[in-house]
Amino acid sequence: MAKLLNYGLDVSWSEPDLVLPDLIAEGDDLDALVSAQPDWTKPTPAPGWTIAHQIAHLAAADANALIALQTPDAFDAVLKQTEAAGPQHADLEAAAGAAQPRSALLHQWRTGRADLGAALREVPPDHEFPWYGAQLTPALMAPLRLMETWAHGQDIYDTLDAVHPPTTRLKHVDSLGVIGRELSFYAAQLPLPPDPFRVELTAPDGQTWTWGPESAAQRIQRTALDFCLRATHRRSRPETTLTAIGEDANKWLEIARVFL
Structure with a gap:
């Protein structure tokens, strides 16, 4: 479940009207993959998590987001439950969901996705x-x-040895990775570098997506897919083609993250 720290991180979004359709499409693609799989007990790259655990985690996160959005006062109870469970909260929550019959969990996830999408559209x-x-x-x-749907979906694609086709929806994940630079250094207990960064990524359609001033000395380059895989901790840096110019840029790739 994505957690953020509120310490001046720029959370503005340049293309809000495009995100929701892409969120729905990402969920639909993953739904098509898992609904065709009769066995959800296969272990995924996340230790102790099966396909069912991954779907249960997504369903729980959607449900919590809906509570926060529609009944914010009730979200305090969710926070208290999370704090009481400690570091094992996500594992316990996923295990509880995965214990349901496959059909019930699939229905819960589908209903939650639809309800959250409608709520995000109305607010x-x-x-x-x-x-x-x-x-x-x-x-x-x-x-x-x-981002979470894509990342946990990647775990499932890897489990099934299936190709996770890259799409232009990756730009949203990459953007989170870029604005998550402050979070990355904060989580690593390192000072935030004062110099600007330039990120240049090749999109699935061949375009180049860029962030930061063109004159920046600290630079990260290569594919949009690899930056997504690295920022979501689905691949180690050596498993990607990413390149960095500058000491701080190299450090960022080592510690990059989009959530705590």
Whole structure:
């Protein structure tokens, strides 16, 4: 479950109208993959997590996001339950969901996705509501849910030895990775480098996506897919083609993350 820290991170979003359709499409693609799989007990790259655990985690996160969005006062109980369970909260929550019959879990996930999508569509994009460690808006929650759907979906694609086709939806995940630079250094207990960074990534359609000033000395380059895989901790740096110019850029690739 994505958690953010509210310490001046720029959480603005340049394309809010495009994120929600992409979130829905990402969920639909993963749904098509897992609904065709009769066995959800196969272990995934996440230690102790099966396919069912991955889907249960996504379903629980969607449900919690819906609570935060529609009944923010009730989200305090969710926070207290999370704090009481400690570091094992996500594992316990996923295990509880995975214990359901496959059909019930699939229905829960589908219903939750649809309800959250409708709620995000109805609420103004700048409406603030509580989340883990921050106040969020629908404009940021939508790409966060897309990022988690994509990342946990990648675990399932890897489990099934299936190709996870890269799409332009990756731009939302990459954008989170870029604005997560502050979070990465914070989590590693390192000072945030003062110099600007330039990120240049080749999109699945051949375009180049860029962030930061063109004159920046600290640079990260190569494919949009590899940056997504690295920022979500689905691949180690040596398993990607990513290159970095500058000491701080190299350090960022070592510690990159989009969630705590």
